[in-house]
Amino acid sequence: xxxxLDAPGLASLDPAASPRNDELGRWRTxxxxxxxxxxxxxxxxxxxxxxxxxxxLVLLLGLINMMRGGSPNTSxxxxxxxxxxxxxxxxVAMLAVWAMGR
Numbered sequence: 001x002x003x004x005l006d007a008p009g010l011a012s013l014d015p016a017a018s019p020r021n022d023e024l025g026r027w028r029t030x031x032x033x034x035x036x037x038x039x040x041x042x043x044x045x046x047x048x049x050x051x052x053x054x055x056x057l058v059l060l061l062g063l064i065n066m067m068r069g070g071s072p073n074t075s076x077x078x079x080x081x082x083x084x085x086x087x088x089x090x091x092v093a094m095l096a097v098w099a100m101g102r
Contacts, residue, residue, distance in 0.1 A: 040099035048096055051089035058082045 062078035065071070 040096055043092060043096035043099060048089070048092050051085065051092050055082060055085045055089055058085055 058078055058081050062075055062082060065074050065078060
């Protein structure tokens with residue numbers, strides 16, 4: 001494929017030509033040819049949405065409890081769980097960002 005922009009060194013930008021692709025199979029090619037570790041892919045594809053979903057679920061349970069006029073102790077417990085799950089979700093997000101940058 002000739003784009004007319006051939007310059008020395010541009011072939012090395014091709015993700016398929018990267019030596020990291022063959023290194024123990026730990027690297028994947030993402031959008032726009034970005035190469036990132038499989039751990040980052042796993043974190044950002046499965047773990048992070050699960051953590052965010054858990055936060056949303058606990059938040060909804062707390063809202064339902066509050067609208068029904070449920071026990072204040074239950075509301076307090078759900079709020080504590082939500083804060084803890086938000087902390088976990090932030091840690092997972094930071095791990096995913098760190099893993100993508102490696």
